[in-house]
Amino acid sequence: MAERRxxxxxxAIAEAIRQINPDVVAAYPITPSTAIVExxxxxxxxGLMTTEFVTPESEHSAMSMCIGSSAAGARVFTATASQGLAxxxxxxxxxxxLRLPIVAGIANRALSAPINIHGDHSDTMGAxxxxxxxxxxxNSQEAYDNVIQAFRIGEHRxxxxxxxxxxxxxxxxxxxxxxxVEEDDKVKAFxxxxxxxxxxxxxxxxxxxxxxxxxxxxxxHKRSQFVGMENAPEVILEVAEExxxxxxxxxxxxxxxxxxxxxxxxxxxxxxxGTAKEVVDxxxxxxxxxxxxxxxxxxxFPAKELADVLSNxxxxxxxxxxxxxxxxxxxxxxxxxxSLYEYEKRPIIVDYIYGLGGRDxxxxxxxxxxxxxxxxxATGERGELIGYINLRE
Amino acid sequence: xxxxxxxxxxxxxxxxxxxxHGLCPGxxxxxxxxxxxxxxxHPIVAVNATGCLEVCSSGFPYTAWKIPWMHSAxxxxxxxxxxxxxxxxxxxxxGKLPGGDKKIKIVAFGGxxxxxxxxLQSLSGAMERGHDIVYICYDNQSYxxxxxxxxxxxxxxxxATTSPAGKKIPGKLQWRxxxxxxxxxxxxxxxxxxxxxxxxxxxKAQKAIEIDGPAFINVLIPCPTEWKTKPEDGVQLAKIAxxxxxxxxxxxxxxxxKINYYPKKEVDVVExxxxxxxxxxxxRPGNEWMIEEYRKRVxxxxxxxxxxxKL
Numbered sequence: 001m002a003e004r005r006x007x008x009x010x011x012a013i014a015e016a017i018r019q020i021n022p023d024v025v026a027a028y029p030i031t032p033s034t035a036i037v038e039x040x041x042x043x044x045x046x047g048l049m050t051t052e053f054v055t056p057e058s059e060h061s062a063m064s065m066c067i068g069s070s071a072a073g074a075r076v077f078t079a080t081a082s083q084g085l086a087x088x089x090x091x092x093x094x095x096x097x098l099r100l101p102i103v104a105g106i107a108n109r110a111l112s113a114p115i116n117i118h119g120d121h122s123d124t125m126g127a128x129x130x131x132x133x134x135x136x137x138x139n140s141q142e143a144y145d146n147v148i149q150a151f152r153i154g155e156h157r158x159x160x161x162x163x164x165x166x167x168x169x170x171x172x173x174x175x176x177x178x179x180x181v182e183e184d185d186k187v188k189a190f191x192x193x194x195x196x197x198x199x200x201x202x203x204x205x206x207x208x209x210x211x212x213x214x215x216x217x218x219x220x221h222k223r224s225q226f227v228g229m230e231n232a233p234e235v236i237l238e239v240a241e242e243x244x245x246x247x248x249x250x251x252x253x254x255x256x257x258x259x260x261x262x263x264x265x266x267x268x269x270x271x272x273x274g275t276a277k278e279v280v281d282x283x284x285x286x287x288x289x290x291x292x293x294x295x296x297x298x299x300x301f302p303a304k305e306l307a308d309v310l311s312n313x314x315x316x317x318x319x320x321x322x323x324x325x326x327x328x329x330x331x332x333x334x335x336x337x338x339s340l341y342e343y344e345k346r347p348i349i350v351d352y353i354y355g356l357g358g359r360d361x362x363x364x365x366x367x368x369x370x371x372x373x374x375x376x377x378a379t380g381e382r383g384e385l386i387g388y389i390n391l392r393e
Numbered sequence: 394x395x396x397x398x399x400x401x402x403x404x405x406x407x408x409x410x411x412x413x414h415g416l417c418p419g420x421x422x423x424x425x426x427x428x429x430x431x432x433x434x435h436p437i438v439a440v441n442a443t444g445c446l447e448v449c450s451s452g453f454p455y456t457a458w459k460i461p462w463m464h465s466a467x468x469x470x471x472x473x474x475x476x477x478x479x480x481x482x483x484x485x486x487x488g489k490l491p492g493g494d495k496k497i498k499i500v501a502f503g504g505x506x507x508x509x510x511x512x513l514q515s516l517s518g519a520m521e522r523g524h525d526i527v528y529i530c531y532d533n534q535s536y537x538x539x540x541x542x543x544x545x546x547x548x549x550x551x552x553a554t555t556s557p558a559g560k561k562i563p564g565k566l567q568w569r570x571x572x573x574x575x576x577x578x579x580x581x582x583x584x585x586x587x588x589x590x591x592x593x594x595x596x597k598a599q600k601a602i603e604i605d606g607p608a609f610i611n612v613l614i615p616c617p618t619e620w621k622t623k624p625e626d627g628v629q630l631a632k633i634a635x636x637x638x639x640x641x642x643x644x645x646x647x648x649x650x651k652i653n654y655y656p657k658k659e660v661d662v663v664e665x666x667x668x669x670x671x672x673x674x675x676x677r678p679g680n681e682w683m684i685e686e687y688r689k690r691v692x693x694x695x696x697x698x699x700x701x702x703k704l
Contacts, residue, residue: 050486068473
C-alpha cells in the first residue's frame with residue numbers, strides 16, 4: 001500500500017532515490033538542494049541504500065563523476081541548484097552530447113549576483129540549450145513522481161539523454177506537503193534496471209568515448225544527438241501512461257486547468273501553478289472564462305500541443321520566473337510565441353517576469369494579470385509586451 | 394604474477410596504444426604510455442584530460458587506443474576517473490560488470506596544464522576521497538596543445554607564448570609549482586619519473602597500479618616543439634634533467650621520501666638549459682644572473698629533497 005506522508009520536496013526526492021537505489025550518487029551540497037544529499041547520505045549510512053555514494057569537491061566534479069559513471073553503464077543521480085548548476089554548465093553539454101542518461105534533482109534557485117538563496121528558474125533556464133530534458137514540478141508529489149519517471153525516460157534507448165527535474169527552491173524544497181509514497185517494490189519494478197548499449201568498463205569490447213571531431217564529423221554527431229530529444233516526447237507519454245496505470249496519477253507535457261471554454265489563460269511552470277489554480281477557481285465562480293496551463297515538460301518544448309490548446313484563445317500571458325536580458329522576453333514567452341507563429345488564428349500574448357530571487361507572488365497579482373488579459377481580449381489592444389509582477393520601480 | 398621489468402619481456406607484450414596517432418616527432422608521451430600500459434596484467438580503462446595526448450590519439454573516426462578510453466573535459470580527468478571507479482565498485486558489488494567479475498584498473502592521464510593548473514582541484518578531490526585510481530601527469534612543462542603557453546609547470550626563465558622573453562621581461566620569472574609534493578601531501582603514493590629512465594618509470598607504474606587506492610606519478614616528457622629542441626634529443630635531454638638534479642627521480646610512500654637515483658657525476662644546469670631554444674635568452678650578455686638563479690634554486694631544491702628523505 002502506498003503510504004501517506006508529510007514531506008518537503010527535498011525529502012520527497014530523496015525518498016524516490018532511496019527506493020530506486022541507483023548504482024552511483026555523486027552530489028555536492030548547495031542551498032536549497034543540500035537536504036537531498038544529506039538524506040541520501042543517511043540512508044546509505046543506515047544501510048537502507050547500497051548505492052556507491054560519493055561527495056566530490058565541487059559540482060563540476062560531481063557532474064564529471066556522473067558522466068564517468070554513466071559511461072560505465074551505471075544508473076546515476078545527482079542533485080544541485082543555482083550556482084552549482086551554473087558550475088556544471090560545461091559538463092551538462094558533455095553529458096547530453098555523449099548521450100549519457102543521468103537524473104539530476106534541482107531545487108530551482110536564483111543566480112548571483114547579488115547572491116540570493118531563494119527560488120526562481122534562472123538556473124535551469126540558463127541550461128535550457130544544454131540538451132537535457134527538463135521537467136518541472138508543482139509540489140512534493142510531482143517532484144517525487146517526476147524523479148521516478150525521469151530514470152525511465154532518460155535511460156530509454158531511443159532517448160539516452162540526461163534529465164533534470166526542477167522544483168522551486170524553498171517554496172517546494174523546504175515546505176512540507178501531504179503526499180503519497182509508493183511501495184518500494186513497486187517503484188523498483190517501475191524503474192526496472194538500466195540496460196546500457198555500451199560500457200567503458202566492458203574491457204573485452206573496448207570503446208573510445210569522447211574523441212575529437214573536426215569539421216568533417218562534428219555537425220553530424222550533433223545532429224544525431226538531437227534525435228534523442230526528438231524521440232523523447234513519445235517516451236515521456238509512454239512512461240506517463242504506464243505510471244498512471246501503476247500509481248494512478250496522470251501526467252503529460254502540461255496540465256490544463258479549466259481550459260475547456262477559457263478565453264484567456266496564463267501559462268507558467270512550477271509551484272506558482274498552485275496559487276494560480278486558486279485564483280482561477282475564484283474567478284470561475286464569478287463566471288469569468290479564465291484558465292491555466294502548467295507546463296511540466298519544458299525541454300523538449302511541446303510546441304504543437306501547446307499551440308493547439310492556445311491558438312483559439314483571445315489573450316495569453318506567459319509568466320517567466322527567469323529573465324533573458326536583451327531577448328524579446330523571458331524564455332517561456334519566446335518559446336510560446338514562436339510556437340504560435342505557425343497558426344493564423346492566435347491569441348495576443350504578453351509576458352510577465354516575476355518572482356526573481358524568491359519575490360512573493362500573491363493571488364491578487366495573478367488576478368491582476370487575468371484582469372489585464374480580459375481587457376486585451378475585449379479591446380484587442382495589447383499594450384506593453386513585457387511587464388513585471390510585484391516589483392518596486 | 395607481476396610482469397618483469399626486462400625489455401626483452403616487455404617487447405613481447407601487445408601494444409595497447411598503437412601507431413597512427415598524431416603526436417609530434419620526438420614527443421615523449423608514447424614512450425611513457427607504452428611503459429605504463431605494460432605495467433599490469435589487469436585490464437586498464439584509460440581516462441584522458443583534454444590535451445596533446447587526447448587530441449592526437451582520438452581524431453574521429455580513428456583511435457590509437459586498443460583499450461577502453463574516455464575523455465570528457467580539460468579540468469576533470471580526476472573526477473571522470475573517480476566516476477568510473479565508483480561505477481566499477483557499484484557494478485562489481487551488484488554483479489553487473491559487463492563480461493563478469495574481474496579486476497580492472499583505472500588510469501588517468503593529463504598534461505601539466507590539465508594537472509598542475511586547471512585540473513588540480515578535481516585531482517585533489519579524487520585523491521582525498523581515496524578512489525582506487527592512478528593519475529599520471531605527462532609533464533611537458535607548458536600548454537603544448539594550444540601552442541606553448543606558460544603553465545604552473547613551466548620552468549623559471551623559460552620563454553613561453555604567454556611568458557615571452559621580451560625586451561623588458563626575460564621570460565617566466567616564477568618557479569615551478571611542486572606538484573609531486575602537493576600530491577604526496579594527500580598521504581598517497583606519489584612519485585616522480587622520467588621517460589629517460591624506463592625501468593624506474595616501469596617499476597613506479599607497476600607499484601602505483603598495484604596499490605589498492607589512489608596513486609600519482611609525475612613524468613617528465615620531452616617536448617621538442619615547445620622546448621625548441623631537435624626531436625632526436627628528447628630522451629637525452631630528459632636524462633640530463635635527471636642528472637643535473639633539475640628533475641629528481643623520487644617517490645613518497647607511506648609518508649617516506651626516497652630518492653631513487655643519485656646522479657653519479659656532476660652535471661651543470663647549463664647542459665640542460667643550453668640546448669633548448671626556450672632558454673636561449675638566458676645566455677645573452679647581461680642575463681647571466683638568470684642561470685645563476687636557476688642553478689642556485691635547483692641545488693636548494695635538491696638539498697631540501699635529500700633532507701626530506703632523512704625524516
